[in-house]
Amino acid sequence: MARFLLATIPLTGHFNPGAPIARRLVERGHEVRWYTGSLFRPKVEATGARYVPMRAARDIHDSTVHDVFPERAALGDFAKLKFDLTRFFIDSAPGQVEDLEAELRDFPADILVCDTGFVGASLLQERRGLPWAAFGITAMTVASADTAPFGLGLLPTSTPIGRLRNRALAWGVNHVLFRDVNAHLRRMRAGLGLPATHKPIFDVPVSPFLYLQGTVPSFEYPRGDLPPQVHFIGPFLPEAPADWKPPAWWNEVRESRRPVVHVTQGTLATEDPYLILATLRALADEDVWVVAATGGPPVEWLGAGPFPANARIERFIPYAHLMPHVSVMVTNGGYGGVQCALARGVPLVCAGTTEEKPEIANRIAWTGVGLNLKTKTPTPEQVRQAVRTVLATPDFRKKAQGLQAEIATHDAPTEAAVLLERLAETREPVLSSRH
Numbered sequence: 001m002a003r004f005l006l007a008t009i010p011l012t013g014h015f016n017p018g019a020p021i022a023r024r025l026v027e028r029g030h031e032v033r034w035y036t037g038s039l040f041r042p043k044v045e046a047t048g049a050r051y052v053p054m055r056a057a058r059d060i061h062d063s064t065v066h067d068v069f070p071e072r073a074a075l076g077d078f079a080k081l082k083f084d085l086t087r088f089f090i091d092s093a094p095g096q097v098e099d100l101e102a103e104l105r106d107f108p109a110d111i112l113v114c115d116t117g118f119v120g121a122s123l124l125q126e127r128r129g130l131p132w133a134a135f136g137i138t139a140m141t142v143a144s145a146d147t148a149p150f151g152l153g154l155l156p157t158s159t160p161i162g163r164l165r166n167r168a169l170a171w172g173v174n175h176v177l178f179r180d181v182n183a184h185l186r187r188m189r190a191g192l193g194l195p196a197t198h199k200p201i202f203d204v205p206v207s208p209f210l211y212l213q214g215t216v217p218s219f220e221y222p223r224g225d226l227p228p229q230v231h232f233i234g235p236f237l238p239e240a241p242a243d244w245k246p247p248a249w250w251n252e253v254r255e256s257r258r259p260v261v262h263v264t265q266g267t268l269a270t271e272d273p274y275l276i277l278a279t280l281r282a283l284a285d286e287d288v289w290v291v292a293a294t295g296g297p298p299v300e301w302l303g304a305g306p307f308p309a310n311a312r313i314e315r316f317i318p319y320a321h322l323m324p325h326v327s328v329m330v331t332n333g334g335y336g337g338v339q340c341a342l343a344r345g346v347p348l349v350c351a352g353t354t355e356e357k358p359e360i361a362n363r364i365a366w367t368g369v370g371l372n373l374k375t376k377t378p379t380p381e382q383v384r385q386a387v388r389t390v391l392a393t394p395d396f397r398k399k400a401q402g403l404q405a406e407i408a409t410h411d412a413p414t415e416a417a418v419l420l421e422r423l424a425e426t427r428e429p430v431l432s433s434r435h
Contacts, residue, residue: 002424003031005109006049007100007118009088010037012062013266013336014115014137017214017236021113021135022047024413025420033107035100037061052103057095057120060088063296077353077376081151084355085201086184089119093188096120097127104128110424116141116205119185126194131427133210133420135236138335139359140213141202142230144223149173150202153358155366156221174200210423210430212416215339216406219367228431231419234410235339240320249312258310259288259327261387262346266295266334273302274377275351279330282380283387284308291326293317328390330383332376333357333364342369345404347396349386351378368399 004025008015015036025032026048034044035052037059044051053059060068072083097120100112112132114121121132141150145163148154149170157165174182182200189197211230213220220232253260263279276292280302283290292313294301299313307313319337323344331337333352338360341348348370350361357376365372371386378386390396423430 001029001031002111002421003107003109004033004420004424005052005100005103005107005112006032006034006036007096007112007114007121008034008036008040009092009115009117010040010054010060011065011088011117013334014117015040015043016238016336017135017137018113018115019043019047019238020236020413021416021420022049024417025049028417028421030421033103033109035096035103052099054095054099055102056098057092080354081356082178082181085178085181089117090181090185090188090201093119093123094192097123097192100124101128104130110427111420113420119204121207122204123189123192123194127192131209131423132207133212133423134205134207135212135416136214138356139363140220140230142206142211142223142227143170143203144221144225146223146225147221150359151178151356153353153362155362158222158224178202208429210419212419214335214412216403216410218403218406219339219342219363221363221366229429231415231430231432232410233415233419234407234412235343236336236412237340237343238319238336240318244318244321246321247312247314253289253291253312254325256289259391260291260325261288261328261330262291262293262322262326263330264293264295264334264337265332266337273297275330275332276302278351278378278380279383279387280308280311282383284310286310286384286387288327288387288391291317291322328387330387333360335360338364339407342400342403343407345397345401347390347400349373349383349390351383352376367403368395369403370396370400 006018006022008018022032022034032049033052034049037054039061041051066073075083112121112130114134115137116134124130125132145166146158147156148166185201186196213232214236216234217232261283263276265275280290290311294315319340323340323346326346329341329346330349333350348364350364350370351373352361353376361372364370373382419430
């Protein structure tokens with residue numbers, strides 16, 4: 001039996017992928033503790049893991065982000081990404097290290113397992129020599145000669161000229177665009193007494209021991225220089241909550257012959273319901289059902305209504321129940337939701353430009369599983385035409401079903417557990433079969 005200490009940023013998109021890993025490790029007889037935000041405590045304990053509270057680190061949740069950081073809402077898309085990197089990820093790291101070092105005195109874990117936003121993991125490894133593994137919660141940030149730097153939202157190219165482009169862009173990103181973010185990272189490290197490093201912020205989440213990417217290779221850009229410790233294990237799909245009760249309209253939609261269009265903005269982009277409202281208006285007169293999920297806010301967040309007769313709106317609908325009935329998903333590009341859709345062969349319409357969303361939107365277009373509208377505020381006409389195109393073009397669903405078949409060959413929780421067990425046993429980098 002090994003001792004695993006999980007650690008996740010207290011945001012839904014960072015927490016959720018860890019739950020299947022924790023549950024499987026517990027089922028296989030390991031001792032698991034999980035450090036994250038207090039609102040996730042019931043979900044941590046439901047996996048069988050022991051909850052570890054955040055004390056020195058700031059305990060933030062999706063629903064409190066806008067209150068804690070009101071200035072974030074006024075920022076442009078790129079400025080918001082830089083804000084998140086500094087205030088969410090880098091500034092949280094010293095508190096994470098303090099909390100986890102205290103926990104390790106009571107619980108000498110064999111391995112630290114964290115999401116790729118958890119900056120404190122690499123710092124803890126430097127201070128204590130504790131091996132760590134990272135699981136990807138978004139499109140892969142791993143730098144490559146074959147791709148543009150993460151965050152620019154550019155398609156890959158591995159031609160000789162393309163590689164020159166990639167190299168030049170990498171220099172510009174690290175020394176110009178994210179120069180202030182990387183300087184902030186260095187100041188934080190100095191405050192912890194760690195030596196200076198030239199490693200840029202997007203390289204920090206790449207564990208040199210084990211990196212678990214929660215998708216399949218076909219959804220990612222090909223990299224001829226992919227590090228050997230990177231493993232594609234398929235998406236971390238959420239289980240259906242045992243206590244979920246279907247809404248009154250459920251059977252009407254589920255048993256209908258009309259296509260079902262699902263729209264969501266995820267759990268963090270809740271400043272303004274722009275995409276949900278645009279979709280409701282776009283499809284009000286179409287022969288479809290529109291099932292909207294607010295991602296947490298009450299339905300009143302969308303306004304007083306009235307809403308179209310073909311619309312059904314809830315705060316939350318488990319994807320394990322919903323996705324088998326969805327024909328098209330309209331999304332701002334949340335990684336977990338996109339993977340859930342592809343696991344059911346559902347094509348997508350993506351409208352997202354904040355945070356890392358352009359990277360995910362481009363992968364949707366690049367793989368042919370959907371359309372990238374290249375805006376976070378599409379007009380109803382743009383949404384209508386995109387949904388009509390996806391519904392009328394069988395190739396989108398065919399490509400999505402191809403990824404569905406690839407995903408079906410994976411059992412992400414078990415594959416993650418086996419690889420983590422190997423790391424705990426050897427304390428050496430776990431190399432993929434590619435090498």
